[in-house]
Amino acid sequence: MTKRELVIRVANTLGMTQSDVAKIIEGAFDTISRTLAEGERWELRDFGVFEVKTRASRIGRNPRTGDQVPVPERRVVTFRPGKKMKELICGEAPAEGAAQPSGETPSI
Structure with a gap:
């Protein structure tokens, strides 16, 4: 939406x-x-909580060369759904026409 x-x-x-x-x-x-x-958190009861967290710096890899690349520390926004949001999402039937898990491994 x-x-x-x-x-x-x-x-x-x-x-x-x-x-x-x-x-x-x-x-x-x-x-x-x-x-x-x-840097403050934003909470709407039963909907969820938005927070800013700091991701630590780390060593990543350049996918083309495989070389190690330092990835700096950065701030990211995270979302945790509230209780009613979780219930609504988990308790709802899948949309019509949505893929249903069959339990079978698809052949390639």
């Missing part, structure tokens, strides 16, 4: 104009982004 699709769905659900909803969503995303940029 894109931001535009979110705006349309929320506007239809709440009976608001798309313009007003777009301003609200843009403001919310901006606030969330700034909060994370400051």
Whole structure:
């Protein structure tokens, strides 16, 4: 789903104009982004938690040459789903037409 699709769905659900909803969503995303940029966590109960974590520096490999390459420390945003989100995702039936695991190993 894109931001535009979110705006349309929320506007239809709440009976608001798309313009007003777009301003609200843009403001919310901006606030969330700034909060994370400051190193704070952002939690919406039952939905999930966004946090900024620091990945340690490490030695990686150049896939073309195989040479070792230092990968510097960096900050990344992580997401942990909340309880209700997990229940919704795990408890839902697969979408119609989605691939079902057959338990068989596919032949190549």
